[in-house]
Amino acid sequence: MSFVIFTDLDGTLLDHASYSYAPAKPALALLHKHDIPLILASSKTAFEIAPLRDELGFAHCPAIVENGAGLLPAHADPESLAGAQSDYQRIRTILDAMPADLRALFAGFGDWSVEEIAQNTGLPKDNAALAARRLFSEPGLFSGNAHQKQRFESYIEERGLKARQGGRYYTLSFGATKADQMRGILKQQSLAAPPVKSIALGDAANDIEMLETADFGVIISNPAGKPLPPLSGEDEGRIMRADNPGPTGWNEAILNHIGGPATA
Incomplete structure (x- = not known):
């Protein structure tokens, strides 16, 4: 069985x-020992994820970036994705052509300086600079009322964009999610090494689709966030909740699913 x-x-x-x-x-060592791919899936940009992917030793695996709006291929340099017509540039073009009264209601990363991104996100300035290097989506803040939001969303949807409200940011993209990217990756993996079983781990609402799409899902508790509601698959044990938060719970979940301890 491949995982x-x-x-x-x-x-x-x-x-x-x-x-x-x-x-x-210990769990990361176990994945390396058995050549099990680790796919990072985050709201972070490709420029933020690539150094971490290298550090973890999984540069040979693709990574899901910007909440699923894009994919960083295996071994790819993010600079290679920054073409003249990236999805992000298309999003900004749609925003810039929007009627002024609607446009004034949305402030995205592209409207902020690196210093303002650092202030709004709490990131150190160097990290904020990487977060600003977007290729697939535009997070920001919407300041209008419900009627104005309906007009805003009608305008962007007519032009192929989707809006999704996260825990902090209102994000515009062309609609792909972490789960969509996961399905594509699994299709390729199954062709190479069938049968493949997927395990997904996450702690927040934007991970729900990924958790429910995987063969096995693990909800990692996050004391700093709102607990996830009961998910489809929990009753039959396909989705479980880790006893401990963060990387401690992650480590225990991987060792329990893959089997056996490993040393770092």
Whole structure:
């Protein structure tokens, strides 16, 4: 049986406060030992994820970036994706052509300086600079009322865009999700090494589709966030909840599913 692991980062593989993955090192070692692919799936940009993917030793695996709006191929340099007509540039073109009264209601990363992104997100300035290098989606803040939001969404949907409200940001993209990207990756993996079983781990609402799409899902508790509601698959045990938060719970879940301890 072949496994493919899909994991969220902040609050899941990475500690919510320190961003460390140290408690997950035994499970990461086990994945390397058995050549099990680890697919990072996050709201982070390709420029944020690529260095971490290299550090973890999984540069040979694709990564799901910007909440599923895009994919960073295996071994790819994010610079190679920054073409003249990226999805992000298309999004900004649609925004810039919007009637002024609607446009004034949305402020996205492209409207903010790196200093403002750092202030709004709480990221250090260097990390905020990487978060600003978007290729597939535009997160931001919408300041209008319900009627104005309906007009805004009608306008962008006529032009192929989708809007999704996350825990903090209102994000515009062309509609792909973490689960969509997961299905595509699994199709390729199954062609190479059938049968393949998928395991997904996440802690937040934007992970629900991924957790429910996987063969096995693990909800990592996040004391800093709102607990996820009961998910489809929990009653029959296909989706489980980790006892511990962050990388500690992640480590235990992987060792329990894959089998046997490993040393970092």
